[in-house]
Amino acid sequence: xPVNLLPPVAAALHPIDGVRIGVVQAGVRKAGRKDVTLLxxxxxxxxxxxxxxNRFCAAPVQVCREHLAAGHGVRAIIxxxxxxxxxxxxxxxxxxxxTCIAVAQALEVAPxxxxxxxxxxxMEPLPHQRIIDAVPQAIALARADAWGEAAEGIMTTDTVPxxxxxxxQVQGVTxxxxxxxxxxxxxxxNMATMLGFLATDAAIAPELxxxxxxxxxxxxxxxxxxxxxxxxxxxxxxxxxxxxxHAPITDWAQPGAMALKNAMLDVARQLAQAIVRDGEGAxxxxxxxxxxxxxxxxxxxxxxxxxxxxLVKTAFYASDPNLGRILAAVGYAGIPDLDQTRIDLxxxxxxVARQGGRHPDYREEDGQRVMKQTEITVxxxxxxxxxxxxxxxxxxxxDYVSINxxxxx
Amino acid sequence: xPVNLLPPVAAALHPIDGVRIGVVQAGVRKAGRKDVTLLxxxxxxxxxxxxxxNRFCAAPVQVCREHLAAGHGVRAIIxxxxxxxxxxxxxxxxxxxxTCIAVAQALEVAPxxxxxxxxxxxMEPLPHQRIIDAVPQAIALARADAWGEAAEGIMTTDTVPxxxxxxxQVQGVTxxxxxxxxxxxxxxxNMATMLGFLATDAAIAPELxxxxxxxxxxxxxxxxxxxxxxxxxxxxxxxxxxxxxHAPITDWAQPGAMALKNAMLDVARQLAQAIVRDGEGAxxxxxxxxxxxxxxxxxxxxxxxxxxxxLVKTAFYASDPNLGRILAAVGYAGIPDLDQTRIDLxxxxxxVARQGGRHPDYREEDGQRVMKQTEITVxxxxxxxxxxxxxxxxxxxxDYVSINxxxxx
Numbered sequence: 001x002p003v004n005l006l007p008p009v010a011a012a013l014h015p016i017d018g019v020r021i022g023v024v025q026a027g028v029r030k031a032g033r034k035d036v037t038l039l040x041x042x043x044x045x046x047x048x049x050x051x052x053x054n055r056f057c058a059a060p061v062q063v064c065r066e067h068l069a070a071g072h073g074v075r076a077i078i079x080x081x082x083x084x085x086x087x088x089x090x091x092x093x094x095x096x097x098x099t100c101i102a103v104a105q106a107l108e109v110a111p112x113x114x115x116x117x118x119x120x121x122x123m124e125p126l127p128h129q130r131i132i133d134a135v136p137q138a139i140a141l142a143r144a145d146a147w148g149e150a151a152e153g154i155m156t157t158d159t160v161p162x163x164x165x166x167x168x169q170v171q172g173v174t175x176x177x178x179x180x181x182x183x184x185x186x187x188x189x190n191m192a193t194m195l196g197f198l199a200t201d202a203a204i205a206p207e208l209x210x211x212x213x214x215x216x217x218x219x220x221x222x223x224x225x226x227x228x229x230x231x232x233x234x235x236x237x238x239x240x241x242x243x244x245x246h247a248p249i250t251d252w253a254q255p256g257a258m259a260l261k262n263a264m265l266d267v268a269r270q271l272a273q274a275i276v277r278d279g280e281g282a283x284x285x286x287x288x289x290x291x292x293x294x295x296x297x298x299x300x301x302x303x304x305x306x307x308x309x310x311l312v313k314t315a316f317y318a319s320d321p322n323l324g325r326i327l328a329a330v331g332y333a334g335i336p337d338l339d340q341t342r343i344d345l346x347x348x349x350x351x352v353a354r355q356g357g358r359h360p361d362y363r364e365e366d367g368q369r370v371m372k373q374t375e376i377t378v379x380x381x382x383x384x385x386x387x388x389x390x391x392x393x394x395x396x397x398x399d400y401v402s403i404n405x406x407x408x409x
Numbered sequence: 410x411p412v413n414l415l416p417p418v419a420a421a422l423h424p425i426d427g428v429r430i431g432v433v434q435a436g437v438r439k440a441g442r443k444d445v446t447l448l449x450x451x452x453x454x455x456x457x458x459x460x461x462x463n464r465f466c467a468a469p470v471q472v473c474r475e476h477l478a479a480g481h482g483v484r485a486i487i488x489x490x491x492x493x494x495x496x497x498x499x500x501x502x503x504x505x506x507x508t509c510i511a512v513a514q515a516l517e518v519a520p521x522x523x524x525x526x527x528x529x530x531x532m533e534p535l536p537h538q539r540i541i542d543a544v545p546q547a548i549a550l551a552r553a554d555a556w557g558e559a560a561e562g563i564m565t566t567d568t569v570p571x572x573x574x575x576x577x578q579v580q581g582v583t584x585x586x587x588x589x590x591x592x593x594x595x596x597x598x599n600m601a602t603m604l605g606f607l608a609t610d611a612a613i614a615p616e617l618x619x620x621x622x623x624x625x626x627x628x629x630x631x632x633x634x635x636x637x638x639x640x641x642x643x644x645x646x647x648x649x650x651x652x653x654x655h656a657p658i659t660d661w662a663q664p665g666a667m668a669l670k671n672a673m674l675d676v677a678r679q680l681a682q683a684i685v686r687d688g689e690g691a692x693x694x695x696x697x698x699x700x701x702x703x704x705x706x707x708x709x710x711x712x713x714x715x716x717x718x719x720l721v722k723t724a725f726y727a728s729d730p731n732l733g734r735i736l737a738a739v740g741y742a743g744i745p746d747l748d749q750t751r752i753d754l755x756x757x758x759x760x761v762a763r764q765g766g767r768h769p770d771y772r773e774e775d776g777q778r779v780m781k782q783t784e785i786t787v788x789x790x791x792x793x794x795x796x797x798x799x800x801x802x803x804x805x806x807x808d809y810v811s812i813n814x815x816x817x818x
Contacts, residue, residue, distance in 0.1 A: 055747035056740025056765070087736045089750065089766025122733030123767045230741035232733075310719065310805075311813055318814035324531030324641075327496045331465025332639040338464035341498065356465070357498025358532045396719075398810050404720055405727035405806075 001159075003285040003374055003394065005277040008148055008163040014176035015144035016199040018042040018241025022138035023146060023153035026130045029082030029120070036131055037153035038138035039077040039197070040107070044242040047074035048209025049115070050217050052234035058086030059096040059126075060116040061233060067100070067112045073206075075113040076103050077197070077237065080120070080131050081156050084193060086232035087123040095128040102132040106139060119156060119182070119193040119233050151180040154195055157403065158182050162274040168202075168263040170256035171246040175202040177263045181221075181271035183231075193233035196221055196271050202260050203242035205250040212261070213238045220268035223300075224392045225307050226279040238264070276392050281399030284316050285375050289390045292382040298335055299389035302380060305333035306391075313396030316376065321367030323352050330380055342383030348376060410568075412694040412783050412803065414686040417572040419557035423585035425608040427451040427650025430555040431547035432562035435539045438491030438529070445540055446562035447547035448486040448606070449516070454650040456483035457618025458524070459626045461643035467495030468505040468535075469525040470642060476509070476521045482615075484522040485512050486646065488604065489529070489540050490565050495641035496532040504537040511541040515548060528565055528591070528604055528642050560589040563604055566812065567591050571683040577611075577672035579665035580655040584611040586672045590630075590680035592640075605630055605645040605680050611669050612651035614659040621670070622647045629677035632709075633801045634716050635688040647673070685801050690808030693725050694784050698799045701791040707744050708798035711789060714742035715800075722805030725785065730776030732761050739789055751792030757785065 019041055026036040041047070049068055051061045068074070078099060085092045100114040107114075118126065151161035165178045183194035196217075204212065217236045242248060249257045277285050288306050293299035306312055309329040315322040326345060331338070345353035347370045352362050370376055428450055435445040450456070458477055460470045477483070487508060494501045509523040516523075527535065560570035574587045592603035605626075613621065626645045651657060658666045686694050697715050702708035715721055718738040724731040735754060740747070754762040756779045761771050779785055 054737060054740035055742075055744060056736050056749045056752075084733075087733050087762060087766060089764060091766065122737065123762065230737070232737050232740060310809070314810055314813035317810070320814070324493075324496050327465050328463060328531065328639070328641050331463035331641060333464075335464060340465045343465075353496060353532065355498060357496060357500065396810065397814075398807055400719070401723055401726070401805065401807050401810055404723035405729070 002278040003282055005160050005274055007160050008151060010148035012165060013147040013163050014165045014167065014178050015147070016176055016178050016241060017144070017201045017243035018045055019199050019239060020142035020144050021146040021150045022140070022142035023149045024134045024138045024141065026080065026134035028080050028127055028130055034153045035081045036134050036138060037079040037150050038103070038135065038142065040139065040142050041075050041077070041239060042241055042243070043073065043075065045074065046204050046206040046209045046240045046242065047237060048213035049235060049237040050213045052231055054230050054232050056087065056232050058084050058118060058233045059088055059092035060085055060118045061235060062093060063096045063100065064115045064117065064235065067115055070112040072110055072112045074115055075109040076107055077115045077117065078103050078131070079117040079154055079195065081154060083118060083120040083124055083126045084122045084233050085118040085126040088125060092126060095126045099128045099131050103135055106135050115237065117195060117235050119195055122232060147178050147180060154180065154182045156182060157280065158278050160278050162271055162278070164267045164270040166263040166267050168256070168259040170202055170244070170260050173244050173246040175200055175244045175260060177267050179267045179271050181275055183275040193231040194221060194275060196236040196268070197239070198264060198268055199239040199241065200260070200264065201241050201244040203244065203246055203248035204240035205248050208249065209238060209240065216265055216268045219265050220272035223390060224272045224276045225304065226276060226394060273392055276394050279394040280403045281397040282394030283374070283397055284395040286316060286393050286395065287377040287390060288393060289377060289388065290380045290382065291388045292384055293387040294385040296387045296389045299382070299387050300391065301335065302330055302333040302382065303389055303391035305329045306378060306380070307393035310396055316371065316395035317397045319368070319371040321347070321364060321371045323347065323367060326378060327353060338382070344381040344383070346379040347371070411687040412691055414569050414683055416569050417557055417560060421574060422556040422572050423574045423576065423587050424553035424556070425585055425587050425650060426553070426610045426652035427454055428608050428648060429551035429553050430559045431549070431551035432555060432558045433543045433547045433550065435489065435543035437489050437536055437539055443562045444490045445543050445547060446488040446559050447512070447544065447551065449548065449551050450484055450486070450648060451650055451652070452482065452484065453652065454483065454648055455613050455615040455618045456646060456648050457622035458644060458646040459622045461640055463639050463641050465496065465641050467493050467527060467642045468497055468501035469494055469527045470644060471502060472505045472509065473524045473526070473644065476524055479521040481519055481521045483524055484518040485516055486524045486526065487512050487540065488526040488563055490563060492527060492529040492533055492535050493531045493642050494527040494535040497534060501535065504535045508537045508540050512544055515544050524646065526604060526644050531641060556587050556589060563589065563591040565591060566689065567687055569687050571680055571687070573676045573679040575672040575676050577665070577668040579611055579653070579669050582653050582655040584609055584653045584669060586676050588676045588680050590684055592684040603630060603640060603643045603684060605677070606648070607673060607677055608648040608650065609669070609673065610650050610653040612653065612655055612657035613649035614657050617658065618647060618649065625674055625677045628674050629681035632799060633681045633685045634713065635685060635803060682801055685803050688803035689812045690806040691803035692783070692806055693804040695725060695802050695804065696786040696799060697802060698786060698797065699789045699791065700797045701793055702796040703794040705796045705798045708796050709800065710744065711739055711742040711791065712798055712800035714738045715787060715789070716802035719805055725780065725804035726806045728777070728780040730756070730773060730780045732756065732776060735787060736762060747791070753790040753792070755788040756780070
């Protein structure tokens, strides 16, 4: 059961002029589910992407990086579930490239204009011929209003499709932003790499796109964690089709540009948080906010230490205000000169620890009350400076173990 | 059920001349179990210690560091279970010091010659008066052959007491080494800080003791992990009473010195591995060996990434040869210039991956066979150099979640 996350309402998802989507069943996964999603993109579009920092990155990630670096623009993105094409060596690269060539031929574009994305089991050969065989049907079916289907098409162990939309005004023109994401843990049996796509009909200069994708991911996908395992395939792509009709944004100081960026960040953050809300076995959504650091990096380090601790996460699952576990995680987060006597801890509005010790007014029943909620904010004040950072995570339940211990079927 | 770990046979534990131990029930824990262990140490002894790197270290850890730094020698170590005296601020320091003063008065030694150790729930005030009240009985009961009782006295969620002995020849004299440890996860509800004590009747110069404790811990306690949570209270103390009658070791190049050190390392390693074998919910004992690194540090980094991955650990629990998860952990271990095409992976004798991809001869049934064992060695070859390092861990089961999600009782 995802935490406070409902399936998207298709009518609320704005189509993005310049992007059409076809979703088909190619037989990559054995289950009778749609497993190939093809995004067709008009030539006017600018595209930027960021990818996993995992050094064991999958073949499609390597090909995406090459193709984006070639700078010929992107005309199609082909996504398959059921197989990650990771840990597959040279043979895996060949299969990812063959898929791009087939899509390029069907669309009469260059192979470098096609980005391949895969998610699923790793160390198994990608059945790329099945994907190639499904391309004509995906092209034939492609529609602008298929974002809801696309959100379903890229699901693996996700229990709910994830799609959000927003609008903004740029130079008097209404522009739309629509995005989809998937992911619930890391990898199969729970084929749960994180994938995210964000598209807008706004016009953004191509040279801004890489940094934009990075900046949006820093405020969203790079601030969530389910189990701390960084997938081999994580990818986030941003598409700006330029069809809305305003003058292209070449500088974020231009009028309306920040309204657009904020709308994109809002959608990206909802997509990222939806992954946590649908985290494997999640029963609670937890915001970890660290304040009073010397810089944002050390705040993030502390936030991730808390968000990754199995002991903290099982205590949240049990609604147990065993809050010393949070202080212990703060202590081992790796700040060498941290002074424990300056640290305060809050659970929502409850002041749990002051100057490194239990607050004299703290009562266990107050901690208990907050721990029982499905949405909880942990706030740590380091007392070292003015920087802050925030990470979103979920608890750690029996179901996480069950989901991840099931034999691959 | 611990993994291949039997309770110690008391008769096999060598008494250490110069150390006597009293174990009593002081009522720190509510359960009717012995919860205070007092080690009395003759004035001839040298003592060294290493402590948690957690910046939220407990009050007793701070007091131990001060007292060892004072350099007046150590005449007693007092250990309580049931309360960690961590996250307790100035008040906690006061209580730890009061305990030392009481022990010192009873023994007519200086308070700086007493080391306090605590393990248990954190952020609760230590009932130090109960400990103090129990000191006379502990002194009256103290015996040299009580190592088995001591191993039981320091247990918290441990299911089996942990004690090992060895002997070595130094300058024609037989010296004995006996040690005890406790720990099964991190902290309460599973009061599971790691504590370790090693004593020998060999004579070792006091100035060697700190480095010796560090070196022994580096080959043992610093190479094990259950859940990656570093406790606020982890402590490891080494005592050399000098009663065996040989000339003191002042240099490890002296005859027989290395035999002694190897015997101590052997006992320390068994104590550390016993903690993993009795890890919360453990069903398998896993050795992660990383070879072919540029230096030992990067090998250790990779080994810990594997040993901490919840996805890897749940796969071991399920006996699922989902070995891509191991490659993914290698990839995110943080070696920036890692070349995935040079990496090989073995599961015991089975060659799973070669040059970053699935080995052509690898068959799932071979991986499955090894995964079903209770003792498994994961071997990763990085192909970057000649350094190696090894870490020991356990799998991650439903019982881990159950044990850590139970409300504190």
